[in-house]
Amino acid sequence: xxxxxxxxxxxxxxxxxxxxxxxxxxxxxxxxxxxxxxxxxxxxxxxxxxxxxxxxxxxxxxxxxxxxxxxxxxxxxxxxxxxxxxxxxxxxxxxxxxxxxxxxxxxxxxxxxxxxxxxxxxxxxxxxxxxxxxxxxxxxxxxxxxxxxxxxxxxxxxxxxxxxxxxxxxxxxxxxxxxxxxxxxxxxxxxxxxxxxxxxxxxxxxxxxxxxxxxxxxxxxxxx
Amino acid sequence: xxxxxxxxxxxxxxxxxxxxxxxxxxxxxxxxxxxxxxxxxxxxxxxxxxxxxxxxxxxxxxxxxxxxxxxxxxxxxxxxxxxxxxxxxxxxxxxxxxxxxxxxxxxxxxxxxxxxxxxxxxxxxxxxxxxxxxxxxxxxxxxxxxxxxxxxxxxxxxxxxxxxxxxxxxxxxxxxxxxxxxxxxxxxxxxxxxxxxxxxxxxxxxxxxxxxxxxxxxxxxxxxxxxxxxxxxxxxxxxxxxxxxxxxxxxxxxxxxxxxxxxxxxxxxxxxxxx
Amino acid sequence: xxxxxxxxxxxxxxxxxxxxxxxxxxxxxxxxxxxxxxxxxxxxxxxxxxxxxxxxxxxxxxxxxxxxxxxxxxxxxxxxxxxxxxxxxxxxxxxxxxxxxxxxxxxxxxxxxxxxxxxxxxxxxxxxxxxxxxxxxxxxxxxxxxxxxxxxxxxxxxxxxxxxxxxxxxxxxxxxxxxxxxxxxxxxxxxxxxxxxxxxxxxxxxxxxxxxxxxx
Numbered sequence: 001x002x003x004x005x006x007x008x009x010x011x012x013x014x015x016x017x018x019x020x021x022x023x024x025x026x027x028x029x030x031x032x033x034x035x036x037x038x039x040x041x042x043x044x045x046x047x048x049x050x051x052x053x054x055x056x057x058x059x060x061x062x063x064x065x066x067x068x069x070x071x072x073x074x075x076x077x078x079x080x081x082x083x084x085x086x087x088x089x090x091x092x093x094x095x096x097x098x099x100x101x102x103x104x105x106x107x108x109x110x111x112x113x114x115x116x117x118x119x120x121x122x123x124x125x126x127x128x129x130x131x132x133x134x135x136x137x138x139x140x141x142x143x144x145x146x147x148x149x150x151x152x153x154x155x156x157x158x159x160x161x162x163x164x165x166x167x168x169x170x171x172x173x174x175x176x177x178x179x180x181x182x183x184x185x186x187x188x189x190x191x192x193x194x195x196x197x198x199x200x201x202x203x204x205x206x207x208x209x210x211x212x213x214x215x216x217x218x219x220x221x222x223x224x
Numbered sequence: 225x226x227x228x229x230x231x232x233x234x235x236x237x238x239x240x241x242x243x244x245x246x247x248x249x250x251x252x253x254x255x256x257x258x259x260x261x262x263x264x265x266x267x268x269x270x271x272x273x274x275x276x277x278x279x280x281x282x283x284x285x286x287x288x289x290x291x292x293x294x295x296x297x298x299x300x301x302x303x304x305x306x307x308x309x310x311x312x313x314x315x316x317x318x319x320x321x322x323x324x325x326x327x328x329x330x331x332x333x334x335x336x337x338x339x340x341x342x343x344x345x346x347x348x349x350x351x352x353x354x355x356x357x358x359x360x361x362x363x364x365x366x367x368x369x370x371x372x373x374x375x376x377x378x379x380x381x382x383x384x385x386x387x388x389x390x391x392x393x394x395x396x397x398x399x400x401x402x403x404x405x406x407x408x409x410x411x412x413x414x415x416x417x418x419x420x421x422x423x424x425x426x427x428x429x430x431x432x433x434x435x436x437x438x439x440x441x442x443x444x445x446x447x448x449x450x451x452x453x454x455x456x457x458x459x460x461x462x463x464x465x466x467x468x469x470x471x472x473x474x475x476x477x478x479x480x481x482x483x484x485x486x487x488x489x490x491x492x493x494x495x496x497x498x499x
Numbered sequence: 500x501x502x503x504x505x506x507x508x509x510x511x512x513x514x515x516x517x518x519x520x521x522x523x524x525x526x527x528x529x530x531x532x533x534x535x536x537x538x539x540x541x542x543x544x545x546x547x548x549x550x551x552x553x554x555x556x557x558x559x560x561x562x563x564x565x566x567x568x569x570x571x572x573x574x575x576x577x578x579x580x581x582x583x584x585x586x587x588x589x590x591x592x593x594x595x596x597x598x599x600x601x602x603x604x605x606x607x608x609x610x611x612x613x614x615x616x617x618x619x620x621x622x623x624x625x626x627x628x629x630x631x632x633x634x635x636x637x638x639x640x641x642x643x644x645x646x647x648x649x650x651x652x653x654x655x656x657x658x659x660x661x662x663x664x665x666x667x668x669x670x671x672x673x674x675x676x677x678x679x680x681x682x683x684x685x686x687x688x689x690x691x692x693x694x695x696x697x698x699x700x701x702x703x704x705x706x707x708x709x710x711x712x713x714x715x
Contacts (some may be wrong), residue, residue, distance in 0.1 A: 008235030012226070017226025017478070019395040020498045021465055025476050029466070045472065169490075192465065198229050199480065199496060200238060201370075201457040208340070216228070223231070223238045310596050313629075320668045322694050324517070324623050326558050329688045330668050331513040331592035333629045403686060406631060406688025407665055409658035 008223045011197040012216040014094075015075040025190065026070040032186055034084055036065035039106055040131075063106040068186070071099040073158070075215045076213050085164050088141045093137055093212050095158055097140045097183065101165075104133035119160045132187050137162045138179055142187075144210035156219060157191035194219060226498040229457075230491045239456055242289065243271040243447070255433060257426035259306040259383060261288045262475045264434050266441045268294035272352075277490045284458070284487070285357040292442055293350040297385070300345065300394060304401070305337035308415055308421045313407040335405055345393045347386045349438065349495060353379055359455060359492070361485050367460050368483035370494055371453030379448075381439040383431045390427065408418055457494060459483060500634045503705040505626045505693075506618045507602030508594045510593040510641070514617040515625035517558060521550040524614060526607035529573045533618055536606075537699055545580040546607070550588060552585030557647040559583070565593045567600035574603055590625075591617075619700035626703055627668070629690040645706070646671065648670065648679035652688045665689050672696045673703075 003010045009174060024031060035050050036042035042049035052061035074082045074097075078090040082098070090096050137180045142160035149155045161182045165172055194206045202223050208221035231239065248268045255264040272292035312334040319329040357372035398419050402412045446452045459480055466476035479499040486493055502509055518524070529536070547583045552558060560579050565574035589638055604618040607668050616623055630636070630672045633652040639645050649706040652659045668713065674697040683691055695701045 002232065002491050003230035004232035004235065004491055006232075008232055008238060010230035012228040012230075014226050014228070017496075017498050021323060021478050024478055025466065028474055028476050029470075029472075031472060122273065189466070199227060199458050199463055200461045201229060201494070223235050305596055312594070314665050315664070316666065316667050318666055318690060320670055320692055322625060322670065322692070323696070324556050325515070325588055325625065326556055326560070326586075327696070328515060328588070328618070328625065328692070329560060330591065330627045330629070330692065331562065331590060333511055333592075333631070333632075334594045336510065336595060336597050336598070403654060406653045406686070407661065408662065 005220060007220040009198065010200070010218065010220050011199075011204060012218040013197070015073055015215050015217075018075075018217065020072050022071060022073065022190070023157065023189075029189075032189055033068040033070070034065070035067075037061075037063040038067040040104065041062035057202055064103045065102075066108070066182075067102040067104075068182075069102075070185075071097050071186075073097055075212045075217060077215065079215075084139055084141070086142070087168060088162060088164055089137055089142060094143055095217075096210050097138075097158075097160065097187075099183070101136045101137050101138055101179065102133055103136060104131055106130070106220070107132045130202040136165050136175065136179075138181070138183070139166075140183055141209075143154055144212055146206065146210055152195075152205060154194040155191040156194055156206075156210045157196065158187045159219075194221065195224070225495045227496045229494045229496075231457075231493075232491055233275050234275060235470040236285065236456075236492055237273075237374040238287075240275055241271075242272065243454065243456060244273070244290075247445050247447050249342070249445055250438075250443055250469075251444070252317040254436050257430055258435050259302045259428060262430055263301070264358045264437060265297040267294060267297075268442050268445070269436070270445070270447065271459070277487045277492055279468065279490065283359040283485075285359060285425075285492070287357065288354045289352045289468055290339050290355065291350060291352055294348070294438075296347040296349065296438060298345045298347055298434065299342050300342050300390070301342040304398070304418075304419070305338070306335060307419050310334050310336075311405075311408055311411065311415075312366075314406075315407065315410075317390075335408075336468040337422060337484055338401065341397065341401065343394055343397045343465065345390055347434075349383065350484060351379070351381065353377060359485055359487065361453075361483050364454060364455075364458070367458050368480055368496075369453070369459075370457040370485040370492070371449070371455050371482070373453045374448055374450060376447075378449060379439060379441070380444060381435045382437070383404065384428065387427055387431060389470070390431075391420060394423060422489070441462045454486070456492075459494070459496065500631050500705075501628070501630055501636070502570070502602070503628055503636055503638060503703070504602070505620060505701070506604060507701040508591075508593070508604060509602050509627050510595050510600065511631060513590050513592040513625075513627035514620075515588050515590040515627070516605075516607065516615040516621075517547040517623050518583060518585060518709060519583050519623075520551075520553075520609075521548045522609050523547055523682075524607045524609055526605055527605055528576070528613075529604045529618075530601055533616070539556050542573070544576050546589060547580070547582045548587070549582070549584045552583075554589055556585050558586035559589055561587060561589045561628075563591045565591060566596040567593065567597070567602070569597070569600075575599075586627075592627075598698045619702060620695050621701075622695055622697060624678055624701070626693045626696045627690050628693075630685060630687070631687055632667070633687055636705050638703055640673055640676045640678055641702055642704075646681045647683075649682065649684045650689075650693055651684070651686045656686065659685060661688065668692050670694060673698060673701060676701070 030046035031048045035048045037052045140160040140163040145157045204221045207221045252265045273287045276286040278284040312332040334452045355377040356375045470474040480496045481499040482497040484495045524546040542543045606616040636648040665688045
């Protein structure tokens, strides 16, 4: 069966190619994946800044960090090495995403921390919070998206519909909610213009797709 | 195989038309035949045609009914004095009686022919050809190319049917020049025929030379060079996936480390491997 | 428009001189105005005039054709020498296959003095000019009196009509510097003949614009 299916052109990004792209994003724009309050280096190169969380009744704040490992994308059909926890399944036109999320807090109370205090220097001042970390494993399933970009072009992307974070019991739903928004925000940064999906050989105008199948994200269109 | 781009025959036609639009050439030449010096300027452009994609292992891009069209601007330069005998007028004696002198017969005036004249003539031409092209992938430094290389094909350019256009133009011009000379009315047709007679003995050689010249100029086009591959698709090796967004957001690239190309199911399919 | 100037003769012109006295005359073909003979070629050609001629007005015509030789930069007369009798007349004109030959003059001398000079025509000298381009040719005699030659194009005439007109050469008499008739109408291919009936050092040259009232 001809790939172009009646259209002038066809472009497809294999999951291996997408994962290489995500690897490059991870190398060059680490701050998409690493977030922290100032105590944990938030605001420095590679780490996006978070605001600390107020502790109710304490009058103090929690310093924390969130680090997402390089996500791995699997387009349908499901890779043999991939296992998805219930209720997640990979169906037609879907992708799965797995990642580890390391969540750390600075545990231990003190008077209001002074601006400019670093984690190591605080030992001399008598505040020695512990850095407590935990790693959550995250699985998600989603679908390809397309939205207008300018008068004639489109942006193709991925969006998670369902996410599972394991091993944190009743906090799962809360964390899943937060994680779903967080991962979708990450994926939004990775959208690509349809016009450029032919790797620059010619301009492409979307006529059908995007569709995920055969381990690929596929689009069809006209040559412009 | 990290990415796949496929182009149908109709898509390949579109790409080919863009390629053809860039294929044009102009060249000039000149030579002399007897009293005629002929300069010729050739312009050629390509258009049209339909593509047939022939599957691997042949991997042939076949172009049917490609139109090769253009114009030869021909300049005929010749000196009437080299072809025509000198004519002295009037062809009869004119005498007048002058008092104190006698019957004086005024001298004939022998007309010097004008300096060499140049007559421009346009010879348009149009021919349809079919040609096969082989497919290959080339590492072009900063890009990968999917190139076409033509197989030898036959091209016939024959301008001999334009002989009458040339003869008519030269006849009209010479007739106009001769008509401006007084008292040769009875001679003009005979003199014009002298010029046309001198021309006809070399005209087929002239047109054969110009036809060969046009043929050779057409084959100078890259598309028809058996040694110069012409890119149909070009992929920059470094693809900017995310443009730079500020000091903390440098550009995110992927690099195409290898490219393959073949024809399957009458589609041109390029597959890319990323680094 | 034609070039019309009796001081600078071209292939369209003829210059005639009638010999009234027997003798041997040497003439030269010159390119410069009077006074510059020192710069001119030194070659002379001979005209022998015998005394056994006819009465005045009944002499014979002798034609001398000047052939331009570009490599020698000279007009070579044919015949090289002329034998004539009293009251005969010689008419010089040029035959050339190139219009690039320079204009010239004819100056002839006897043993003692200049006898004739086309650059200042004497009594009974004649200038002929065949008009090849149509136009209105205003000219002056000795930069004074004016005449006009109206030349129509032959291109609208049937050949027979054209030939019939070309068989006529209008004659303009110049007496005391005045042309008569003052106006002549011809077609291209016709020759106008100016005859110096009375006068000396006569020049005929076209002028760019008429001094008299415009005809338009």
